[in-house]
Amino acid sequence: MADVLLKSFTKRYGSITALENFSLEIKNGEFVTLLGPSGCGKTTLLRMIAGLETIDGGELYIGGRLYNNVPSQKRKIAMVFQSYALFPHMSVRRNIMFGLKINKIPQEQINQKLEWVVNLLHLKGLEERYPREISGGQRQRVALARALVLDPDLLLLDEPLSNLDAALRETAIEELKRIHHHVGKTILYVTHNQVEAMSMSERIALMNFGHLEQYDRPKVIYDQPKTVFCGEFIGSPPMNFFTGEIHVESGVTGIMTNIGYLKLDSERANKVKDFNGRKVVAGVRPQNVYFKGHHARRRHTDSDIEISVELIENLGDRSLVIGRNKSGTLIRFLITRDDEIQIEGKMSIFADGRQIHLFDPSTRLNIFH
């Protein structure tokens, strides 16, 4: 049993507050990702859990036990550093055995564990090599093996894939999911890469400026971003934001924004019908904007926006179009690659009324959730 509980963590460096009143609970066996831009405090948080940084305020519980004053040597935690930190003067085998030897595990058990982890992570044949003699992907696996073999209550991973090239990263993501499924360890994973976070984690803790923006399943964060930041950070290409106000007129509800009029679906319209004139920030994902040619997508709730095409980026299967309306507001949206459009050409687009997110301009919170 190793539920992890972070209770109002605080960390200060002089006058700079890196973390403020940060709380998080992780269930036993869960794969949780700390996601956020660089400098948001996610690595600091990880290092506090590992015992490499002091906890200035708050409490850390692992398996119900208070860990604040337990030195890192005594925490049942394993960590994979971003740099992997393999010991260069030791072979792969000795790197993996290091922690076991230090903890005085009997040699027989060490051999068993070594055998197990070498098979699990496909390191067979590499045991006698030195870190400088193996590839980046192999180093990453050795670092992971070295952590797993310690049988930790909690496994901390600090951007372990950031040094791999794109193709290798794909494989490593699959590998990590497979391993998590196989060993069932509680994993806390740090990354600034939303694709990694979305594809691997059971829950994502989205961080910004040292506080928690949203903590939920990837799908929920994507579908129901709690704040403007969440909408902005999750999803690629990034969400479009328009400022405007709620407009209720003779039973039709929409938002008058700087890009144009966005009609809401009946469910959303119902929720905001009493707020005529309220200022809002409307967020629309590029995936939910279509151009008028797509009759199949068209619904009676949608209304047209006239734009001129400024740029087209080819994404392979689709193209990203950046358009501008008469007043100069930009909008990004996706089209299929078969759609024929011209740069500087005029076109008519519409946003899916069911997929419009509304945020309060001052609190930046989603007004639906």
Place this chain on the structure above:
Amino acid sequence: MSQIDRKLPMAVGKKVIWGSGILLAVFIVLGPVYLLIKYSISDVSSINTGGEPIPLWPYHPTLSIYSYLFSDIRFYRVLMNSIIIALSSVGLSMLLGVPAAYILGTYRIPGRKTILLGIISVRLFPDIASVIPIVQLFINLGVHQTYLGVIMAHTLLALPYVIFIGIGAFESIPKDLEQQAWVMGADRFQTFVKILFPLAIPGLAAAAIYTFLLSWDEFIFAYFLSLGREDIFTLTLYLNGIKYAEPQNLLSAISVCLSLPVIIFTLMVQRYMVAGVTTGSMK
């Protein structure tokens, strides 16, 4: 990258320029060594030629001067003295310097800069200026005219360098490696013994060579501290005692004997000075 670069073919002109440059450098370095060895195996007629130009190679090469040298019990003692004092100085300065370098190189210590300045300040004065007060101090301590006195003096001279080279060696080890060891359950001592020390060995080996050379070559402190005790004289003092002796072959033979242990010691320790031991640990 660098491995690929090295394999690129070089233009012929470049090869000639580099080649002759290297030859010249080899000549400058090996010229004196050649003279030294030549004189040490020369017979008397190849040195006192009576107006004839001195030959490039002795007429009758002979090792007689070496057999003379090694039959002299005094020379043996002096050689042993030098070896004992140099190795002990290496041992003592490593024993004191490595822990100091480890602490100063890996811990955040208040007043670190002041401490470093204090350590290096020992070498701010010329040896000739500091030798008198130190000899005075050593007389009071009762280590004057002893091996220990000379060893302590040489340690004093080498220690600042050992500490500075050592700090560099420990600082160059990525912090992640140390912290990784902690997270895996190693305490500070285990981390030092199993991770930091092995990785600092190249730098520390350089410091050891430096200390050996310093002690082996040192004259002023050895002179003032062992004056009146010829039985603890080192090679440099011995050489000083016979510097006016003729012919040159005796002096040359002693010089060769002075150089050999240095070369042997350096070769022995040098294999630990492999550059780039931390390659592959990061990224």
